[in-house]
Amino acid sequence: MTRATSFLALLLVFLGSGTAAADEPAVDVAPASLSFDGPGTRTLELRNPGGAPLVIDRVTLAPDASGFQLTDTGPRTLQSGERVQVAVQFTPDARRQQAFGGLQVHAAGQVRGVPLRAGSSWLLTLLIFFPLVGAALILFVPTGRHALTRAIALATSLVPLAASVLMCLRFDRAFSQATGNGGLQFIQHVVWIPSFNVEYFVGVDGLSVTMVLLTALISTIAVLASFGIDKQVRGYFALLLLLETGMLGTFCALDFFLFYIFWELMLLPMYFLIGIWGGTRKEYAAIKFFLYTLVGSVLILLAVIALYYSSSPTTLVDGTPARHTFDMVKLAYANDWEGKGLSLLGFDFTKVVWVAFFIGFAIKIPMFPFHTWLPDAHVEAPTAISVILAGVLLKMGTYGILRVNFAMLPLATQWAATTMAVFGAINILYGAFCAFGQRDLKKLVAYSSVSHMGYCLVGMAAFTRSGFNGAMLQMFNHGTITAMLFLLVGVLYDRAHTREIDRFGGMATQMPRYAALFGFAFMASLGLPGLSGFIGEVLVFLGAFPVYRVITLVAMSGVIVTAAYHLWALQRVQLGRWNESWRDRTIFNDLTARETLTLAPLAAVVLVLGFWPLPMLQLVDNGLMDLLRHVTGLHGAGTLAGLP
Numbered sequence: 001m002t003r004a005t006s007f008l009a010l011l012l013v014f015l016g017s018g019t020a021a022a023d024e025p026a027v028d029v030a031p032a033s034l035s036f037d038g039p040g041t042r043t044l045e046l047r048n049p050g051g052a053p054l055v056i057d058r059v060t061l062a063p064d065a066s067g068f069q070l071t072d073t074g075p076r077t078l079q080s081g082e083r084v085q086v087a088v089q090f091t092p093d094a095r096r097q098q099a100f101g102g103l104q105v106h107a108a109g110q111v112r113g114v115p116l117r118a119g120s121s122w123l124l125t126l127l128i129f130f131p132l133v134g135a136a137l138i139l140f141v142p143t144g145r146h147a148l149t150r151a152i153a154l155a156t157s158l159v160p161l162a163a164s165v166l167m168c169l170r171f172d173r174a175f176s177q178a179t180g181n182g183g184l185q186f187i188q189h190v191v192w193i194p195s196f197n198v199e200y201f202v203g204v205d206g207l208s209v210t211m212v213l214l215t216a217l218i219s220t221i222a223v224l225a226s227f228g229i230d231k232q233v234r235g236y237f238a239l240l241l242l243l244e245t246g247m248l249g250t251f252c253a254l255d256f257f258l259f260y261i262f263w264e265l266m267l268l269p270m271y272f273l274i275g276i277w278g279g280t281r282k283e284y285a286a287i288k289f290f291l292y293t294l295v296g297s298v299l300i301l302l303a304v305i306a307l308y309y310s311s312s313p314t315t316l317v318d319g320t321p322a323r324h325t326f327d328m329v330k331l332a333y334a335n336d337w338e339g340k341g342l343s344l345l346g347f348d349f350t351k352v353v354w355v356a357f358f359i360g361f362a363i364k365i366p367m368f369p370f371h372t373w374l375p376d377a378h379v380e381a382p383t384a385i386s387v388i389l390a391g392v393l394l395k396m397g398t399y400g401i402l403r404v405n406f407a408m409l410p411l412a413t414q415w416a417a418t419t420m421a422v423f424g425a426i427n428i429l430y431g432a433f434c435a436f437g438q439r440d441l442k443k444l445v446a447y448s449s450v451s452h453m454g455y456c457l458v459g460m461a462a463f464t465r466s467g468f469n470g471a472m473l474q475m476f477n478h479g480t481i482t483a484m485l486f487l488l489v490g491v492l493y494d495r496a497h498t499r500e501i502d503r504f505g506g507m508a509t510q511m512p513r514y515a516a517l518f519g520f521a522f523m524a525s526l527g528l529p530g531l532s533g534f535i536g537e538v539l540v541f542l543g544a545f546p547v548y549r550v551i552t553l554v555a556m557s558g559v560i561v562t563a564a565y566h567l568w569a570l571q572r573v574q575l576g577r578w579n580e581s582w583r584d585r586t587i588f589n590d591l592t593a594r595e596t597l598t599l600a601p602l603a604a605v606v607l608v609l610g611f612w613p614l615p616m617l618q619l620v621d622n623g624l625m626d627l628l629r630h631v632t633g634l635h636g637a638g639t640l641a642g643l644p
Helices: 002-016 123-139 146-170 209-228 233-252 256-265 267-277 282-310 328-333 349-364 373-380 383-408 410-436 441-462 465-496 512-526 532-544 549-574 593-611 614-632
Strands: 028-030 034-036 040-047 054-061 068-070 076-078 083-090 099-107 110-118 185-193 198-204
Touching (some): 034 040, 068 099, 076 083, 123 185, 123 198, 123 209, 146 209, 198 256, 209 233, 209 383, 209 465, 267 282, 328 383, 373 383, 383 465, 410 549, 512 593, 532 549, 532 593
Antiparallel strands (some): 068 083
């Protein structure tokens, strides 16, 4: 079904797309592209290969080729075999060292595009696709060499983690849209499929930089947590690395066609990881996850096609004219969707497309009432896959809403803001009460994820500085905290082969190190001040209260229920008397070195961000403020002062 969906996308694009340019004019250009390593001037040679004179009307830069200059753009006539040189100069400014654009040769009524690049970065490409190298290597590992397979998977996952850390260290926190490049950094941008107007366009900004780091961190920990897998080990780790590529690509892709490929790429690996290595009802959980996610993918695909065919004429990154574009930056900032006055199915175009996108992303969050796939998937999935589900995949829903709904359809976003805030409050309370009623510890943590993602929706819907910052911080912090929780549940299940809360009691007397981390993670999840779960919720409430007083007060009541079910579970599992149904206490050995290694980095992040969230806020602030200014007209981005 996924292949059919992707084929449908390709077919529809092929039937209706195409560049405005006809056959290329009879002019040779050498070199085929110009790359600049720094400031300077490069020369381009134009030659008439034909037998008749060739009139070159003009040589110009594409409209978005900022940073480049031409020395001579006047008309000229080239005789057969004659050559002429055109000089192109690149001048970077103090902060923006990357630039992408196209030179356009207008001849015989046609346009020839020549790519111009300065400072192209391979970091994100390495980060995204290196896991595929590990997956390919694993397939050549001899059967039964499980230790080698695990070592390759771990080494492969460490490379994107190191690259993401390097990216964050080099990330310019003061970079914004006003600086250029759409506020994006570490860009790589080339034409990929010119006949379909598809480009390979990757980059990061404040919306995605922390999500890339979170994905790389959680993926590495998931690989380490999967060392206990002993069934079809090569297939498991190959799929896990393929899944990592899909997740990283989704957060980095800025061409809609490329974004959709990565979005769909996540579906099949997750389906098989649940369906093959899951629990007793794994087939049911995998199919339910597949169907829900596929429905969302189809809605997103239809909305992408609608935007593509309604987009204004533009140019590809190499300067070639194009009737339509998949470029997500141009779709957001170079198309006045509301001003076009379009309609779809008898309704306002922007609102129909907004709803289609929103439902597709809301299924991934998951937002009530599209959440029912999540508890089943979590309960049946292996521990490491539950960690990825809650730690990364849920965040793709809120990220997609920010990147697509908010950026591309700002007026429709304002129209739907109150409804989004209401659903956020419902998520908080509904998820908390459902968690309170669970007897399965893993299901309790799963419903807590439904509840905590509601805070992100409320903060996003407020359109305030602290609301946006709180939502983004909550996305990252929830990813690390819930990863700890699922790892801890997995440790207990490995010993007892049950997750039923009533079967436990007094575990702290037998597993003191485990109990300490268990209590630490639960306190972080309930929002204890001093741990990272607190600051995101507080910023959300600070930002939302001036805008939605009643909704915010209702949402805040969920904090009480959240504390209650966390403390109830903590008391039943760790405190009180030892459950005498377990006659052999020796099976409950304390944390192993590998288990400690998976939990310790997450605990350190939770503790540090609880006391010092400023570095994370500085990473995301400019990107979020650019988005907030775009949606609401807010001015003054670039500082953390003046919250909310």
